[in-house]
Amino acid sequence: MAGRQPTVEDVARVAGVSRQTVSNVLNTPHIVRAATRDRVEAAIAELGYAPSMAARRLRTRRSHTIGIHLDPYAGGISGIVLDRFIHALTDRATPRGLRILVYAASSAGEEIDRIRQLREGGEIDRVVLTGTYEGDPRTEWLAENDMPFVAFGRPWGEPGAGALMGDPSRPWVDVDGxxxxxxxxxxxxxxxxxxxxxxxxxxxxxxxxxxxxxxxxxxxxxxxxxxxxxxxxxxxxxxxxxxxxxxxxxxxxxxxxxxxxxxxxxxxxxxxxxxxxxxxxxxxxxxxxxxxxxxxxxxRPEQVAEAVLDLLVDDPASDGGTWHRLIEPELxxxxxxxx
CATH class of the missing domain: 3.40.50.2300 (Response regulator)
Known part of the structure; x- marks a missing residue:
């Protein structure tokens, strides 16, 4: 296949499925059986197939792009965890036909404005929040404006984090500290x-x-x-x-x-x-x-990234799942x- 980019047909042939099945995995993965989806994603990774994002935007009127805030560099020791998370998120988004766009903001209000601008410009259609805190206005704005998002971190201080575990308007993934x-x-x-x-x-x-x-x-x-x-x-x-x-x-x-x-x-x-x-x-x-x-x-930020993408792309309620994930850390x- 030297000299040309792999196509959907190539992915279908390697995975042993139809072209439509490959399209379903890329666009509506939740309707595809897990075993079949895994086979197609493995073929995508093997071939290095990259969906045409421009064509998909024209067809679906969606950017299939996840926005995530890039924290300012603060030095220190423990910031590497978030770096690993963003790297893992980017790595795992590609086989799903998604891409990552990072943006900067110095406050919650500025971040809301930035998300609004990116959404109105058609540059992002979903968001991953980091650094959640008590009374975080970002979660409220995203929920009220029907912007799909998942928070890396529980909604601390809101009316019982447990009470929000089944709330599809405020999904989150966190590490069980x-x-x-x-x-x-x-x-x-x-x-x-x-x-x-x-x-x-x-x-x-x-x-x-x-x-x-x-x-x-x-x-x-x-x-x-x-x-x-x-x-x-x-x-x-x-x-x-x-x-x-x-x-x-x-x-x-x-x-x-x-x-x-x-x-x-x-x-x-x-x-x-x-x-x-x-x-x-x-x-x-x-x-x-x-x-x-x-x-x-x-x-285990790599597992956090996988769970975040699951909630962003799939409907957990369709298989009896919940709108939150707690990742078990390892000593x-x-x-x-x-x-």
Missing amino acids: AAGTRAATLHALAEGDRVAFLGWPPGSGTGDDRERGWREATGWIEATPPDLRWTSVDTVVKARAVAERALAETEVDAVVCASDTLALGAHLAASHGGRPDLVVVGFDNTPVAEALGISSVEQ VVRSRDDL
């Missing part, structure tokens, strides 16, 4: 029952969820030993200072952290305080944690002896 820190804490308890938690200030949905996993694993649901709940903003310098003070004042067997940034601060504090072997567990599984041999919770256990 409590499950991640619960697994991390159970691992750390092998060192002793005094497992501290280094987290963010209370009030953030994500941070509170991760703290809940630690509380559930230790059994400190109602009352918490005040010397075992440490608080820091998400910087290495601040986390190190907090951990150094805490380690000087109390005995702990291990430290579970809400992020790898906090974990690095705790690790540096422990090393400086003469406890280089203190078990510290992070969250995000960044290259920094891997390089230093720090155990960490892997968020990656490391030992500095392996370095």
